[in-house]
Amino acid sequence: MATIEFLKQELAGLPSTDPLLELSGALYGGSSLVLRHGGALSISFTSKSPFIMRYVLSLSSRALANWQPRQALLSRAGHKLSFSVDLTPVQAQQLFSGLNPLEPAQLERRLRGKRAAAAFTRGFFLISGYAAVQGTHLEFSCSLPVGRRLVERSLTSLRMTHGSQIRRASEITYLKSRQDIMSLLAAWGASNSLVSLEELQLEREMDNQVNRSVNAELGNLQRETRAVDELRAAFDRTDRTCLSPRTIEVVQARLRYPDLPLSKLADKIPGCISKSTIHYHIAKVLQNAR
Known part of the structure; x- marks a missing residue:
């Protein structure tokens, strides 16, 4: 006002x-x-x-x-x-x-x-x-x-x-x-x-909306960063002779492209692979490391 x-x-x-x-x-x-x-x-x-x-x-x-x-x-x-x-x-x-x-x-x-x-x-x-x-x-x-x-x-x-x-x-x-x-x-x-x-209220609402969006993106980025760091540490600790070539291929792709969504990551992996299959291979490495 x-x-x-x-x-x-x-x-x-x-x-x-x-x-x-x-x-x-x-x-x-x-x-x-x-x-x-x-x-x-x-x-x-x-x-x-x-x-x-x-x-x-x-x-x-x-x-x-x-x-x-x-x-x-x-x-x-x-x-x-x-x-x-x-x-x-x-x-x-x-x-x-x-x-x-x-x-x-x-x-x-x-x-x-x-x-x-x-x-x-x-x-x-x-x-x-x-x-x-x-x-x-x-x-x-x-x-x-x-x-x-x-x-x-x-x-x-x-x-x-x-x-x-x-x-x-x-x-x-x-x-x-x-x-x-x-x-x-x-x-x-x-x-x-x-x-x-009214203009001030609209401006504040837009600022709040932008802040919420930025905070959500930042939260997602932080979670993705932690997840990739955890996967990298688990992959380093795991005996890779116990892993299938496909699992190694999937995990290496994930570590190489940490910011890609899984739907886009599938394009970076040779052959046909689904998001659920990518999840399976990543979870396998994390479980073996524990």
Whole structure:
């Protein structure tokens, strides 16, 4: 798959299917959420990417009632951008479907739908998601247990197997199935990243097939080499006066052409001879040597 920056830039540039739910996901993926007097709400998060901040601002202006640009404060914190949003009580209720964003029962019910779940996780991932380039791991990270619960509710609605853990005080929800990750990219509409991951999977499958073929050939070669070495040692130890001229002829041909299959080796031996007869003469020498 392409880099995480490429994936997030693609997601931020896609048309929004549900701006309100995408914005809800983005804000639950933020670094802090503070409920203020009268139902007002302050939310903040950080990102290295200006296009993600523009994405959140665009969602806010489209989805929230009476949105004013001054409600958002953008500043720099080291190599990252710090972004704070102050929501009015009306906007908070509109966004979180209730007065308390820490108990979003109505939002959880909405996330039972696949389209709602896809929109929510898309916004959440843009703020605090990570994906391995190999497409073997994708995760959502947040500071609040309620955020993890909402992501898990969404992934369950999308019928994706997921796990969770706490890592350095962060709530982590992750996918490890490449097929689930591809399905999630498809649900988000991230076609370019999906094609990139499909190409990577095809490349890995071809590499695995080639490796299996090479390993099989190497194994066959090693077995053939051991068999010829064993036959040569047995032939050297055997009293050849006890062997028939035909047996000596067959064994010498085998030692002279160790890499030939028996069907081809028969062409190197005078007269008409079958594979089973070649086996018989070789086995006779090995048995005599023992």
